[in-house]
Amino acid sequence: MKYAIETFDLTKTYGDFTAVDSLNMKIKKNSIFGFLGPNGAGKTTTIKMLTCLIPPTSGTARVAGHDVLESPDEVRQKIGMVPQKVSLYMDLTARENVEMCADFYGMPQDLRETRIDDLMELVDIKYAADKPVGQLSGGQQQKVSLVASLIHQPDILFLDEPTIGLDPTTKRVLWDLIDELNSSGHTIILCSHDMYEVELLCDYVGIINQGVLAAFDTPQGLKDTLIMEEESVKAREITGILDKIEQESAEPGETGKKGGVCRGTEISMLITNLTDDLLSELESLPVTLEVRKHRTGRVILELDEKCETAINEVLMALLRNNARITSISTRDPSLEDVFIKVTGG
Numbered sequence: 001m002k003y004a005i006e007t008f009d010l011t012k013t014y015g016d017f018t019a020v021d022s023l024n025m026k027i028k029k030n031s032i033f034g035f036l037g038p039n040g041a042g043k044t045t046t047i048k049m050l051t052c053l054i055p056p057t058s059g060t061a062r063v064a065g066h067d068v069l070e071s072p073d074e075v076r077q078k079i080g081m082v083p084q085k086v087s088l089y090m091d092l093t094a095r096e097n098v099e100m101c102a103d104f105y106g107m108p109q110d111l112r113e114t115r116i117d118d119l120m121e122l123v124d125i126k127y128a129a130d131k132p133v134g135q136l137s138g139g140q141q142q143k144v145s146l147v148a149s150l151i152h153q154p155d156i157l158f159l160d161e162p163t164i165g166l167d168p169t170t171k172r173v174l175w176d177l178i179d180e181l182n183s184s185g186h187t188i189i190l191c192s193h194d195m196y197e198v199e200l201l202c203d204y205v206g207i208i209n210q211g212v213l214a215a216f217d218t219p220q221g222l223k224d225t226l227i228m229e230e231e232s233v234k235a236r237e238i239t240g241i242l243d244k245i246e247q248e249s250a251e252p253g254e255t256g257k258k259g260g261v262c263r264g265t266e267i268s269m270l271i272t273n274l275t276d277d278l279l280s281e282l283e284s285l286p287v288t289l290e291v292r293k294h295r296t297g298r299v300i301l302e303l304d305e306k307c308e309t310a311i312n313e314v315l316m317a318l319l320r321n322n323a324r325i326t327s328i329s330t331r332d333p334s335l336e337d338v339f340i341k342v343t344g345g
């Protein structure tokens, strides 16, 4: 079995509203998959269908090798779920809640107590094991939810926005845990609005918009596609502008200097021996649209993207002036840029 999850025209409608629209995707076994999308896009609805909490209106899915319609019990044995809204019994203690899950999965008595203790230690919630869940904080409840979802060692773990409300340290503990679980063979499905988290953890990303899968690739693949799309849009825009200039017999040239056609490439650097001469040379390069010098000494150059050798020309100017560079970077599009583009935000 190559895929942990395969969906086949998976659809959910509520009355005449389509929450998930003919979703087709394949998620590789042993990967971490990030499921992104604006509020109301259909992420939780999809996850609910994949975890057999609600039936699809049409289409189906195979989860851990079993069909969600034909073999929901087999699917349930293979998956763990941390829902978006904590669904624990508030009057029961943390340990009692997890024991109920162990009962549900028919875990042998002799195994369960050690496993509950180990998992509670792992996510650092053992100190609250005997407190009623209703008396725990939101983050503590989420940790109990995580222990409950892992008790039966599921092949696939669904996490619906698991780090919302967690403090930065606990977030990191959870990220490490996700990474460890994945290294030990688990497939992770992670719904999140945190682009940093998704970029840090995920091998593949799917972006859903108004119930439709709008993009599916590796995080880097999505960013590279955006760069390529921007390049071709720019090429079209530039051709259009040149045609217009020709038609109007206006003076050519000067289109780049004001930076109106497109966002320039940005290059940011710290130079220990920056002089006014070097700064003016950088300013006077034909590829330079704008130079900004920060209080810290950092220099940020906005370059004309139409010139393929723009970065080379800056580097050559720096070398000519024996500049000592302690840090240099260019700005690539972020996953957030991809998200905004794909979802039309």
Ligand SMILES: Nc1ncnc2c1ncn2[C@@H]1O[C@H](COP(=O)(O)OP(=O)(O)OP(=O)(O)O)[C@@H](O)[C@H]1O
Pocket (backbone or CB within 6 Å): 014, 019, 037, 038, 039, 040, 041, 042, 043, 044, 045, 046, 084
């Ligand atoms: N039981 C229901 N009855 C009617 N409409 C529903 C029901 N459950 C979800 N929806 C609708 O389906 C759409 C998708 O909801 P869903 O919870 O899947 O979004 P989401 O992508 O998880 O959003 P968020 O990022 O806010 O969690 C929303 O418009 C929602 O109002």
Ligand SMILES: [Mg+2]
Pocket (backbone or CB within 6 Å): 043, 044, 045, 084, 160
């Ligand atoms: Mg949701």
